[in-house]
Amino acid sequence: MPEFVTLDALVAATARSKPDKIAVIDGDRQLSYAAFNDQINRVTAALQRDGVQPCDSIAICALSSAEYVVTFLGALRAGVAVAPLAPSSTPRDFAAMVQDCGAKLLFMDTFAAGAMKEAPLPGDLRRIAFDDSSAGAPFSAWIAAEGTVPAPVTIDPNSVFNIIYSSGTTGTPKGIVHTHQLRWWQYGQLDPLGYGPDAVTLLSTPLYSNTTLVCFNPTLAGGGTLVLMKKFDAKGLLELCAKHRVTHTMLVPVQYRRIMALPEFGDYDLSSFVAKFCTSAPFAAELKADVLKRWPGGLIEYYGMTEGGGSCALLAHEHPNKLHTVGMPMPGHEVRLIDDDGNFVGPGEIGEIVGRSPVMMKHYLNQPQKTAETFWHDAEGNRWVRTGDIGKFDADGFLMLMDRKKDMIISGGFNIYPSDIESVLTKHDDVLEAAVVGMPSEEWGETPVVFVVLQPHGRIDAQALKDWTNGQVGKTQRLSEVVFVDSLPRSAIGKVLKRELRDQRLGDQRVGAGMTAAS
Template sequence: MAADVWSIADRDPERVALRSPRGGLTYGELKEASARFAGAVVAAGLRPLDRVVLIAPSIVEFPVAYLGLHAAGISVITMNTMATGPEIGYVLDDSEASLVIAWHECQDAASAAASERGIAFWRLDEGARLDAEPVPQAHEHAPDDTAIILYTSGTTGRPKGVELTATNLVDTTASFMPVLNLTPDDRFGTGLPLFHVYGQAVVMNTVLVQGASLSLLAPFEPTQMLEMVRRDRLTVLAGVPTMWNAMLHAATDEFGPSDFEQLRLATSGGASLPAEVMRAFFDRFGCTILEGYGLTESTGAATFNDINRPQKAGTVGPALPGTSIEVRAVDGGVLESGEVGEVFLKGPTIMKGYRNRPDATAADLRDGWLKTGDLGSLDDDGYLSIVDRAKDLIIRGGYNVYPREVEEVLYEHPDIVEVAVVGVPDDHFGEEVAAVVSLRPGARLTGEELRAWAKVQLSAYKVPRLYQFVEALPKGATGKILKREIDRDAIRVAAAEVTA
């Protein structure tokens, strides 16, 4: 990865690589800084395929360290900036890391976890690392070498380290450039965390390998993102549904059509994009949001609504080049188009496996096919629709209720900003359908009113009976709504008065 970026620096050192509110770097400066960072790593005695934990927000220093570590041949482990001491300690033990590097704002937990284990710790913002002798050339990983390890969120059991190879990274960038029509003249922007597979493998790596520029915002704030679009004259944005929704609600009359005339497209992933948000975003900004689908285990890449093909709202597009998709029944049989089953993926972006977890690897990776745990269907043109996570399916009185379908309807209500539909244990039906709702400022809405509104558009068994109104829904680092953090018992208590 580093060698590809450095070659651009050799050809055009003055080309802008990175922008941020704190400053930016040209490709020449990015090469020089990352080469010196690599030199510091080598001087410290680390060797190719040693493992290093990197904890930093989406700042210019992140790609400097990331490329520097790759240039030294290191397997890079990026972690959430909100990770606690025990969480960091678990990753250090599981990965057998040799070094921890953290930005000063999130150094306390990282330095403590490293100290407890006798592991070296560096502060990312210490300029001494950039005074080292630069390495003359970047290390070239073998195709099957583990280039990065990303730990899953651990919704079932302890987090698993997803090992992604040098080939996985290269093929991910190669698959996205043509479907985005990305050129070196594009000015890309994001508020995504670079420690996540979407921000890192899909966005950062793809942009820098192409020679385009990347504007970074950390943390994401909708008005600041709108200002960044205007200031940097961005042509492409990358985000998740909650970001697009937040930008819609933050876009005052201060921002006019001319501020967005150069913005040609946006890419969305991480969670299902409500059709209403997609329509409203185009109406307000004149920009099409292209939705895609991927997992950490697929290097964030699987499908995408290719800009060169007809767009199908409500789908996550056809398979990316080189990727195959099958939708399978419980017995493993491949289903026909239009039938809902579990999504399986195969292709060059599929992980090497879970670190130190042969049983888990064997369970999720079968003959090269990745078992995703997502429910979906393919249409006759090969476009994939994700119905829901298999674990999020609600079975109410024997009827299947897909939360996403209900959420799509509720998002059409003008007073709703965000909503999550979940199943709540029920003695009679087995599960009851519940909606956790965040309203726009100043709005007043009762559960009875919302249920009456939903009954017009949904079959009776799909209409939520329980409603909980909250100021904001729990979200992860990417802005994805975290349903696992919604307290089902609290819903039953809070929603008792509005059950109808």
């Protein structure tokens, strides 16, 4: 591994060697590396002028933009931690996150300010508007003058790079603290993924997500170009890919599904692609196969947690017979399985996935108890991150995911993995998506219920789909109910919010508006 270098220093090096190279494309605007680096300096100087000190934090809540990227890097150059926050948060959670991270400044845009207008924020918290709107003081007036050079700051590798807040799918979001050293372990190893100066990376997932930063950081580190997409739509993404000759992108499974379903998919020239990535949610094997067949370039699926620990990668284009897995542990990463008593399980056995590597969060911000619950120590005292996922390794060392531990259904004393039933359902021609949850049952304790989104051409009724599915699964896996819905509730990065489905059904045992069911 090369000697530690900060991300902003690598950007500055590209600005010196290739000043005219395009760093960021935001709609019709383009920033060269020289202009990009100058604006980073201006942000750093403005933070220093306003008394924001190294190891302080700022918060950003906005759609992706050149100003967002410049501010992120400017804060890093100042030794200031960045807390990127989701505009999709509830106002209450948003205010709690702003307070939790101790933000000295809050950067917003019109979209985020509108979504958070009811948030109980401190009255003395200064707000800066990226788009010079009423969301705060205008960014164009706040940023230091062109050509301003900030005071140099020496960055401790163990200081905080960012605070990524969990999606909140299991409760109040937790602040996941990443250091500069952790990020260096990620962006300092650019090969063999092609993140060099010729990389053109399209970002359609939001910048508050670790999913996005997995591609954001190495693209800038390698002197490549970022193409920003404020809001995802399938056709618009393909248009940008063809227009800018995109080589890399990170998409979540629901985005792949929507893109591949476009009748005009084959009309776009995607021959420039080197690698496409996927993470954050289960990626169906048949969807991977479709992407491999019709979309040029490699396909890499990452499995891991924002908290870090052990991560796996599936190079699907090299292992087309392993699409039902999430690949093998990445170099320098150790992934093991443990039972409920904390013992490592044997080959071929099922267990909870734990992992360790140099890429591990520092802690959850201000939550020592939650931190202690997430880290697990083996008999030798080694520290591992608990994922809460259940899996097993095949004979070749590829990891197969079974389900989230909390989503596992225990019915009549038998363990039922929802993903097993979901994989059967999605093979039906009329089914677009399916989510299985455990519902209370007096007879069995819990029983599996599935929420189904039909294909546009789907005509099967709920009872017929229930009968078909129960004829394909084991006796203990049989569905007690099929519920048709228009869409599945998802987080901003595509994770199905099964808790919402469960709570909705518990609150309305009768057939609700927009639902039909077979019991």
